[in-house]
Amino acid sequence: MIPEEVIKIADDIREMRIRGAGRIARAAAEALMIAAKSYNGDLEDFARYMEEVSEILLSTRPTAVSLPNAISYVMKAVRRRYGSVVEAVEAVVRAAMEFKEYSEKALELIGEIGSRMIEDGMTIITHCNSSAVVSILAKAWREGKRFKVYATETRPRYQGYITARDLASRGISTTLITDSAVAYIMRKADLVLVGADAITSNGALINKIGTSQIALTAKVYSVPFYVAAETYKFSPYTLAGEAVEIEERDPREVLDPPIEGIEIRNPAFDATPPEYIDAIITEIGVISPEMAILVITEFLGHRIVSEAPKGYEDSETELGSQY
Numbered sequence: 001m002i003p004e005e006v007i008k009i010a011d012d013i014r015e016m017r018i019r020g021a022g023r024i025a026r027a028a029a030e031a032l033m034i035a036a037k038s039y040n041g042d043l044e045d046f047a048r049y050m051e052e053v054s055e056i057l058l059s060t061r062p063t064a065v066s067l068p069n070a071i072s073y074v075m076k077a078v079r080r081r082y083g084s085v086v087e088a089v090e091a092v093v094r095a096a097m098e099f100k101e102y103s104e105k106a107l108e109l110i111g112e113i114g115s116r117m118i119e120d121g122m123t124i125i126t127h128c129n130s131s132a133v134v135s136i137l138a139k140a141w142r143e144g145k146r147f148k149v150y151a152t153e154t155r156p157r158y159q160g161y162i163t164a165r166d167l168a169s170r171g172i173s174t175t176l177i178t179d180s181a182v183a184y185i186m187r188k189a190d191l192v193l194v195g196a197d198a199i200t201s202n203g204a205l206i207n208k209i210g211t212s213q214i215a216l217t218a219k220v221y222s223v224p225f226y227v228a229a230e231t232y233k234f235s236p237y238t239l240a241g242e243a244v245e246i247e248e249r250d251p252r253e254v255l256d257p258p259i260e261g262i263e264i265r266n267p268a269f270d271a272t273p274p275e276y277i278d279a280i281i282t283e284i285g286v287i288s289p290e291m292a293i294l295v296i297t298e299f300l301g302h303r304i305v306s307e308a309p310k311g312y313e314d315s316e317t318e319l320g321s322q323y
């Protein structure tokens with residue numbers, strides 16, 4: 001029996017009560033840990049049970065690659081041989097804790113590395129709500145740098161409000177703008193800083209819908225466009241030619257009640273080509289989008305495969321050897 005707490009975490013991810021690519025990944029690792037701890041069957045069935053839990057978690061939201069990467073990392077422990085259920089459960093708990101600790105440390109390092117790129121007096125535009133972005137801005141502010149942030153509302157779910165509130169509560173000078181005000185504000189901006197749900201092997205960024213328009217505008221006004229992303233946001237599946245699935249959410253998030261006779265679409269993410277990205281700030285350093293392939297192969301340890309992997313089970317994510 002899959003514990004209710006695990007089903008609740010899956011529902012919370014699906015309904016976006018738990019959201020943000022990093023948080024989703026940590027919640028999935030936590031759910032696998034809870035599932036393992038409450039297992040009361042025999043050793044033979046343990047792996048099957050854990051696969052079932054993984055499937056439930058994987059089915060929640062399709063775009064942020066941090067989710068399958070986190071699951072892949074924990075499930076690697078499930079697939080080893082054990083002498084007892086206790087041993088197997090301990091290994092899963094260890095792997096889940098490792099992922100969570102790595103993820104939290106990565107956010108801190110991104111804050112440290114990224115804050116060096118923030119200068120006094122800058123005007124910075126951000127979109128949606130990214131913990132990696134907040135980590136950078138909060139660190140720079142703590143170091144005494146003084147700058148101004150424009151946060152977009154981020155229709156239709158308004159996650160920009162979360163960012164604006166968070167930054168303002170830290171004393172950071174914050175202005176909220178509508179998504180359509182970006183081009184108007186861009187003329188005065190020095191930097192765009194956004195998070196990531198996935199980075200493809202060719203260095204494209206998959207992030208909250210509207211990101212690519214902002215990148216396009218930044219390019220026109222020659223404003224640098226930076227991405228803050230932990231390495232587990234890099235997608236090994238794209239290495240094998242898989243496209244990142246763009247989540248289409250309920251149209252009622254856009255308009256409720258709908259207008260009769262009008263179709264409403266609600267894509268949650270879009271793709272920004274690598275040519276529009278000046279730098280990707282990761283926990284292992286600042287890289288160009290062209291280096292995404294090296295992060296996937298050299299750092300995460302994925303091989304270029306002759307056959308496309310069908311999901312996380314054929315692909316094992318490492319966390320890199322540094323930590």
Ligand code: RI2
Nearest residue numbers: 019020021022130131132195196208
């Ligand atoms: P962190 C969010 O997606 C946004 O697109 C944000 O840029 C990205 O996750 C990364 O967030 P959603 O879950 O991992 O709000 O940096 O759809 O927090």
